[in-house]
Structures are given as structure tokens and as C-alpha cells.
Amino acid sequence: MTEQEFVTKATDLTKQIVNAVADKEYTKLASLAQIDSSWVEEGQTQEEAFVSFGEWLDGQLAMWEEDEERSFVIDHFDESCLEEIVLEEDNTSFATYNLTNAGEELDFWFELKYRIENNEHIIVTLNVNI
DSSP: OHHHHHHHHHHHHHHHHHHHHHHOOOOGGGGEEEEEEGGTTOOOOOOHHHHHHHHHHHHHHHHHHHHHSSOOOOOOOOGGGBOOOOOTTEEEEEEEEEETTTTTEEEEEEEEEEEETTOOOOOOOEEEEO
């Protein structure tokens, strides 16, 4: 896989992840990415961990709505919120995606670790930095 192919595929995966979160399709995330082990409780599947993550995220947004008396949602993918993806020599990459609400950056962002498996498939591990 060339670097350009990697960047294109990694960007597309990131878009699908962000849009699934924006659409609150948390169970869909397990087919797109892995969640960082810090989000997984003992005995949980990736799908269950993503559902727990979604519940946490919905709770954060609801808390801000209550505090600020306005709506909070995760916006759909905007390429300008994605840090440049660069393929390293070890076939990995790290990037951040700044989550937004109505175009305004939120107080947390996604950390995305990409790695190429079998020279064709990209595995993404998702974490949230608060």
C-alpha cells in the first residue's frame, strides 16, 4: 500500500467513525475500529465497550446541555478537524480528530492509532483525550 493509499483509506475510516458517533450508532463502531483498552472492562466485547463509550459520551453532552442551556451534539466529519495523517516506516500512524458541536471545538478529541495489517487492511484504535 502506498502512503497516498494509506492516507486515503485512513481518512475514510476516520470519517466513518466520526459519522457513526455523530449518528449515535455506537455498535457500528466495533466494525470500524477497536476501542482503546482503557475503555474495556473485564469480560466486555469491543461492541459492548463501544456502547459503554457511547453512554459516557451521551452523558457528557447532556451534562453540558444542562450547564449551558443549549444543545450539544457531535458534528459529522469535517476534514479540517483531522490532523495530517503520515505513514511511518513501521506502517503505523497517529492522528487526532477535534470533535465539534455546531462547528465549535469541544473539550475532548479523538486519538487514532492506525496500523497496516497484511499490507492491505488498516486497523484503527480509538481513544478519547479529555
